[in-house]
Amino acid sequence: MDELDLVRGLYDAADDDGDPAVERRVRAALADRIRAGAPRRRRRLGWRVALPAAAVIAVAAGLALGPGAGLLSGPDAGRADAAVVRAMNTIAEVAAAQPATADRAPGAGEWVYTRSQGLVQVTSVFAPEQAYSYTERFTREAWIGGDGSLRLVESHCCGHLMTAKDRAMWRASGAPDITTRKESDETYHDQASLYVRPWQDQGLTDAELIRLAGDPPALAERIRLAGGGAGPSPAEEMFTIVGDILREAGVAPEARAALFAATPYIPGVTLVGRVTDAAGRPGLAVAQTTLGSRRELIFDQATAALLAERTVVADPAAYWDPEVPAGTVTEEMTYLASGLVSTPTGRVD
Amino acid sequence: MVDPGSTDARAIAASLTEPEAFAAVFNRHFRAISGYLRARVGAALAEDLASQTFLLAFDQRARYDAARQDARPWLYGIASNLVRRHRRTEERRLRAQARAAAEPEAAPPVDQVLGAPGARERAALAAGIAAMRPPDREALLLHAVAGLGYEEIAAALGIAVGTVGSRLARARRILRERLEAEALDAEAPEPLQLAGG
Numbered sequence: 001m002d003e004l005d006l007v008r009g010l011y012d013a014a015d016d017d018g019d020p021a022v023e024r025r026v027r028a029a030l031a032d033r034i035r036a037g038a039p040r041r042r043r044r045l046g047w048r049v050a051l052p053a054a055a056v057i058a059v060a061a062g063l064a065l066g067p068g069a070g071l072l073s074g075p076d077a078g079r080a081d082a083a084v085v086r087a088m089n090t091i092a093e094v095a096a097a098q099p100a101t102a103d104r105a106p107g108a109g110e111w112v113y114t115r116s117q118g119l120v121q122v123t124s125v126f127a128p129e130q131a132y133s134y135t136e137r138f139t140r141e142a143w144i145g146g147d148g149s150l151r152l153v154e155s156h157c158c159g160h161l162m163t164a165k166d167r168a169m170w171r172a173s174g175a176p177d178i179t180t181r182k183e184s185d186e187t188y189h190d191q192a193s194l195y196v197r198p199w200q201d202q203g204l205t206d207a208e209l210i211r212l213a214g215d216p217p218a219l220a221e222r223i224r225l226a227g228g229g230a231g232p233s234p235a236e237e238m239f240t241i242v243g244d245i246l247r248e249a250g251v252a253p254e255a256r257a258a259l260f261a262a263t264p265y266i267p268g269v270t271l272v273g274r275v276t277d278a279a280g281r282p283g284l285a286v287a288q289t290t291l292g293s294r295r296e297l298i299f300d301q302a303t304a305a306l307l308a309e310r311t312v313v314a315d316p317a318a319y320w321d322p323e324v325p326a327g328t329v330t331e332e333m334t335y336l337a338s339g340l341v342s343t344p345t346g347r348v349d
Numbered sequence: 350m351v352d353p354g355s356t357d358a359r360a361i362a363a364s365l366t367e368p369e370a371f372a373a374v375f376n377r378h379f380r381a382i383s384g385y386l387r388a389r390v391g392a393a394l395a396e397d398l399a400s401q402t403f404l405l406a407f408d409q410r411a412r413y414d415a416a417r418q419d420a421r422p423w424l425y426g427i428a429s430n431l432v433r434r435h436r437r438t439e440e441r442r443l444r445a446q447a448r449a450a451a452e453p454e455a456a457p458p459v460d461q462v463l464g465a466p467g468a469r470e471r472a473a474l475a476a477g478i479a480a481m482r483p484p485d486r487e488a489l490l491l492h493a494v495a496g497l498g499y500e501e502i503a504a505a506l507g508i509a510v511g512t513v514g515s516r517l518a519r520a521r522r523i524l525r526e527r528l529e530a531e532a533l534d535a536e537a538p539e540p541l542q543l544a545g546g
Contacts, residue, residue, distance in 0.1 A: 003474075003524040007493040010446075010474050011388040018383050019392070026383070026400045030375055033407055034368045 035121055035133065080217075083271045084264035087284055092260035095304035098253035105206075105250045106146035106340060113341045113348055114142045114248040117278070118333040119310075122159065122178075132169035133321075134159040134178055135330070142248050143344040150188045151344045157181035163323040187344070199241055202226035206255040213258035220265035235267040239288045242266070243297060246306045250340065256304060263297075272296055277308040278334045292318030293330070308334040357420035361413045371407050374420055379403065382424050385495050389432055390439050398435070402428045417504065425495050426505035429487055436483055443479035447472045469531055477527035481520055488513055489520035 106112050117139045138156035143149075159178030161167045170178070204226050212219035220238065227237035242263055245251060251259070263269060263286060272285035275298055283298040292315040298308040310332040316322045324330070339348035357377065363370035382402055386395035405427050406420075413423060432439060449472075478486055484506075491497045491505060499517075503510045 003521055003528060004493045006470060006474055006528070007478070007489065007524070010471055010478075011490075011494045018380065018387060022383065022392075022396045022399070023379060026379065026396065026403065027375065029400050030371075030403050030407060033404055034364075034371055 079267070080264040081270055084269055084286055087271050088260045088264050088286065091284065091299050091301060091304045092257040094301070095253045095260060096257035098304070100252060100254065103250045103256070104252055104340075106144060108146050109342060111143040111145045111149075111151075111341050111344050111346065112248065112250045112338065113346060114140075114144075114338040115336045115347070116140045116142075116248075116333055117336060119278075119329060119331060120156070121162070121330055132161065132166040132173065133163075134161045134166060134170070136160075136178075141347070143341070143346075144248060145344060149344065151186070152188075153185045155181060155183045162328070163321070165323055199226055199245060204241070204245065206252045209255040209258040210252070213254065213261070216258075216261040217265045219258055219262035223262065223266070236288065236290060238266040239263075239269065239295065239297075243306075243309055246297075247309075248335075248338070253304070260299075260304065278310075278332055279308075279336060281307055283307045289314055292316065305338075306335060308332065310334075356418040358413070358415045358418045361410050361420065362415055364407075364410055368407075371410065374406070374424075375403055378421060378424050381421070381495070382428055385425065385490075386428055386432065388494055389490065390435055391442055394435060394438060398428065398431045401431050405431075419501075421495075422497060422501040422504035425491055425497060425501075426507070429491065429505060433483065433487075440479045443475045447475035447479065470528060473527040473531035474524060477524045481523050485516045485520040485523070488516035489524075492517055 117137070119135050119137055122134055122136050136156045136159050138154060140155075141151075141153040143151040145151075157179065158181075161170055161178075170176070204223065208222065209219065212222055223238045223241050224234050227234055227241060242259060245259060246256065266288070268288050268290075269286055270289070272287045272294075275283055275285045275296070277283055277298050281300070284301050285296045285298045287294045287296040289295075292313060294312045294314040296308075296310050296312065297306060298310070299305065300307050311330050313319050313324050313326055313328045313330060316324055316326050337348050341348060357374055360370050360373040364374075379399065383395060383399040386398045386402070389395075390398065402424060406424055409427075413420070417423065478489070481489070487506060488502055491502045492499075497505060499510050499513045502508075502513045506513070508516075
C-alpha cells in the first residue's frame with residue numbers, strides 16, 4: 001500500500017452514492033437552465049429551498065433572464081440610450097425624495113414581507129423522448145428575517161401546455177397530472193442573507209451604491225465587476241444583478257435611486273415604455289432582449305417600486321423553441337405587497 | 350427528438366441545438382463529480398458546487414473541445430476551479446480530520462490498545478494534504494480520488510503533462526515525509542492511553 005492508496009482510503013468515507021435528494025435538486029436546477037436553452041444567473045437558493053417549487057423559486061431567485069449569449073458587450077458597452085436615461089432618472093428622483101426609512105433591510109425582530117404572484121415554465125427534460133413544457137401559475141409569500149431566517153409560502157397549479165408538440169409529448173409520457181394545486185410552507189434558517197443582500201458579498205452594499213450615486217456609469221461598471229464574469233455575458237449578468245437587488249429585500253431609497261440611474265448604462269437596456277402588469281397596474285418597463293426573449297423590469301413611476309418582472313418571447317425564430325408564439329409570457333413575477341412586519345406570520349396589504 | 354449520442358462529445362455537440370441533450374452528460378457524471386466534491390469540501394458545500402459545476406458546464410458547452418470524447422477532465426476541471434475558491438474550507442476540514450484522527454479518544458478502544466496506526470496515518474495524511482501547495486493538492490486528489498490519469502489531469506487543469514508529473518511527485522514526497530515522521534513518532538516510547546484513562 002503506497003501513499004496514493006492511503007489517500008484513497010482517507011477519502012473513502014465520502015465515496016458513496018450521496019443523498020438522492022441532492023441529485024434531484026441539482027437535476028431540477030439544471031433542468032430549469034436547460035429549459036431556457038442558454039446560460040442564466042446561478043442562484044444557490046433556487047435549488048436549495050424547495051424542490052416542489054423549484055421552478056417558481058427560479059423566477060424569484062432571478063433566473064428569469066431570457067436566453068442569450070455573447071451579445072451586449074464590446075462597442076456598445078457603457079453607452080446609454082437617452083430615452084432610458086430620462087425614464088430611469090425620473091424614477092430615481094422619486095426614490096431619492098423618499099424618506100430614508102421608507103424601505104430598508106430587516107433589523108432584529110423584523111421581517112420583510114413580500115406577496116407576489118406569477119407564471120413559470122416547468123419542463124420534463126430528462127427523458128428526451130417524453131419531454132414537454134407547460135406554464136404554471138403561482139402565488140408566493142416571503143418573509144426575510146433580520147435573524148437570517150426565510151419563510152416561503154407557495155401555491156402553484158394549473159399547468160398549461162405551451163405548444164402542440166408539448167401536448168403530444170405529454171400524452172406520450174402518459175399524461176401525468178399537471179393541474180393539481182401544490183402547496184408548501186417552509187422555513188429556512190440560514191438562507192435569508194442571499195435575499196436580503198444577494199450581492200453584498202461582492203461589495204454591492206447600500207453604502208457602495210450610494211457612494212457611486214453621482215456617477216451612474218461608474219456604478220454600472222462596479223456592478224459589472226461584481227458579476228465577476230458569471231452569466232452568459234457581462235451585460236446580462238448586470239441586468240440580473242439589478243433585479244436581484246431590487247427583488248424581495250428592503251433597499252434604502254437613496255441606494256435604489258443610484259441603481260435606477262445606473263441601469264441605463266447596462267449595455268443593451270432599452271425602454272419598452274408604459275405597460276400594464278399582470279395585476280392591471282400601469283408601469284414603465286425597461287428591458288434587455290437576448291436571443292428572441294425579452295426580459296422586462298416594470299417600475300411604478302409614482303412610487304419607484306419594482307412592480308413586476310416578466311420574460312416575453314419577442315422573436316420566435318430566435319427563441320430556442322420557435323413554436324412558441326411571439327408575445328408569449330414565459331415567466332412572470334408580479335409584486336403585490338411588501339413591507340416590514342414584526343413576525344414571520346405578519347402580512348401587509 | 351434528442352439523441353444524446355454515445356459519447357460526451359456528441360451529447361455536448363447535440364446540446365448546442367437541443368439543450369436537453371446535455372442531460373446525458375449529467376446522467377453519466379453527476380455521481381462521480383458530486384462524490385469528489387463531497388470528499389473534498391463536505392456534503393453541505395458540495396451540493397452547491399456540484400450544481401455550479403453542471404450549470405457552468407452547460408453555460409460553457411459551446412467552448413467544449415469536441416475532440417475529447419470523455420467530458421470527465423472538463424467537468425473535474427470546472428469542479429476544481431470552484432473548489433479553489435473554497436480552499437480555506439477544504440484546509441480547515443483537513444486539519445479537523447487530522448486533529449480528530451490524532452485524538453486517542455477518537456479511535457475505538459481496541460485500536461488504541463494496538464497503537465491505532467490507521468488513525469495516526471490518517472492524521473498525518475490529512476495534515477500533509479492540508480499543508481501542501483494547492484496546485485499540488487489538486488493534482489494529487491484528481492489522481493488518487495477522482496482517478497484521472499496524467500493526461501486527463503493536464504486537460505482538467507490546463508497544464509502540461511510534465512507539470513502534472515512534477516506536482517504529483519512533490520505531493521507524494523510530502524506525504525511520504527509526513528508518514529515517515531509519523532512512523533518515527535509512533536516508535537518513540539510514550540504512555541499508552543486507554544479509554545477512560
